[in-house]
Amino acid sequence: MTGPRFTDLVNALPATVPFVGPETAERARGAPFTARLGANENGFGPSPKAIAAMNAANAEQWKYGDAQSHDLRAAIAERLGITPAHLVVGEGIDGLLGYLVRLLVAPGDAVVTSEGAYPTFNYHVAGFGGTLHKVPYKDDHEDPAALIAKARESGAKLIYLANPDNPMGTWHEAAVIERMVNEVPEGTLLILDEAYIEFAPDGTAPQIAADDPRVIRMRTFSKGYALAGARVGYAIGAPTLITAFDKVRNHFGMNRAAQIGALAAFNDRAHLARIRAACTTARARITQIARDNGLNAMPSATNFVAVDCGGDGDFARSVLAEIIAQGVFIRMPFCAPQDRCIRVSLGPEAELDAFAAALPRALKAASAKI
Known part of the structure; x- marks a missing residue:
């Protein structure tokens, strides 16, 4: 046996x-x-309105969650001035990173990150057989110039950068990230992890067109909205890339009450x-x-x-x-x-x-x- x-x-x-x-x-x-x-x-803690909305939703947990996360995507799109086609909702940034790596990384493909940066991303890359190329931090900040240089050297499919950064809490101003996007090599995608953007000073979030095929931005309800246990995150990207998530994502992976709670939290400014x-x-x-x-x-x-x-x-x-x-x-x-x-x-x-x-x-x- x-x-x-x-x-x-x-x-x-x-x-x-x-x-x-x-x-x-x-x-x-x-x-x-x-x-x-x-x-x-x-x-x-989360918004009392989010708690109330989730409590009210619990009576109908016999229903699957909306596979399109329609209401949440519509609210986010309206706030950001983009379309729902630019957004995918998933099981936190961790879940979205896993889907993205599955979409783009085959065994042996090069991926660039910083030594000591968010380890869950590395976990996904290893799980799909990618080869990680790492650069050191510079003055306790992730180093955009070094990441770009390593991507050019290795022919990387993905570059990972968190701004603000985990684990150091440091950050780059928007102009630095905007310059980095303009230097992304042809055929490489920059993952801009903005999990902590709600805490960052004004001028941290870069101006990047949602249609820009060189970058995907990831945000979460775990941090600023205090819904870590609900597991709700979203990614902003060009519609062609966002549509590709439908090929691999768990379409009923989003808890129904979590979707409802995230919407209530998002609306409680x-x-x-x-x-x-x-x-x-x-x-x-x-x-x-x-x-x-x-x-x-x-x-x-x-x-x-x-x-x-x-x-x-x-x-x-x-x-x-x-x-x-x-x-x-x-x-x-x-x-x-x-x-x-x-x-x-x-x-x-x-x-x-x-x-x-x-x-x-x-x-x-x-x-x-x-």
């Missing part, structure tokens, strides 16, 4: 999980966290403004906590702050472990030299109080191990 016959590609892949979730960490430590500040979630204000306050608080402990916080255009621990990656990992041991869930960048930092999500005051209490103890314990 034999088991399933996996493909050669699957047999060659490690069993990899890009992120270990807080629930997994809680089970491993045998206790819940007192502060959940590690997953770039929006701890200030006052709540988004309150979230932005709360995040500004929390960002300043984390910066002050870092300063109080002799550390530097990175300027951030996201819903998290990277804090430089003042040593190397091993020291930061020790600080991280000590903070987690105190019941505060945070994360850190994976690759040097960015791994000298820990990364703290913005959150309510009580959770930041827990981080403020844990950090000095963690620094003391980590320093004692040196």
Whole structure:
């Protein structure tokens, strides 16, 4: 009796999980966290109107969700001044990245990203047999010029860039991204991940025609709209590319209540403004906590702050472990030299109080191990 016959590609892949979730960490430590500040979630919560809309929709969860996400796409298109044909809705940016890689990457195809950038994208590329070519960050920012040069050198089908960036929270102004788009090599597609665009300063979002075949922009309801668990994201691109998603996407992958909740959240612009204000306050608080402990916080255009621990990656990992041991869930960048930092999500005051209490103890314990 034999088991399933996996493909050669699957047999060659490690069993990899890009992120270990807080629930997994809680089970491993045998206790819940007192502060959940590690997953770039929006701890200030979604619009009450979105919660009410999802609660009302639950009675009809016997229905499949609208396979076209018509109402949500129509609302987004109207706000952005484009047509629904320029939009595809999917299971968060993660799901859309998987579909896009499946559309464009065959075994051996070159793909360009930054060393230490969003690992889920790399996970999808590996899953379809693509070859990753990486460039280093420059001054804690992704490096558009280096990404373009590597794409030209490798003949890449895809370039991945997040603006604002995860895991560092840094960002480029719109003009930098617009210049990058104009330098994309023929036959290459730029993926512009704008998951954190709702938190970014004015002048961050570039002016790019939705019909431009050189770029696809990805946005989400997980961050600014605080609906990470609902798994709703969307991509903006030329209609020919958007239509191609219908060849591979899970047409009933979108939860019906999530679609309805996302629409209500999108229409509640006052709540988004309150979230932005709360995040500004929390960002300043984390910066002050870092300063109080002799550390530097990175300027951030996201819903998290990277804090430089003042040593190397091993020291930061020790600080991280000590903070987690105190019941505060945070994360850190994976690759040097960015791994000298820990990364703290913005959150309510009580959770930041827990981080403020844990950090000095963690620094003391980590320093004692040196």
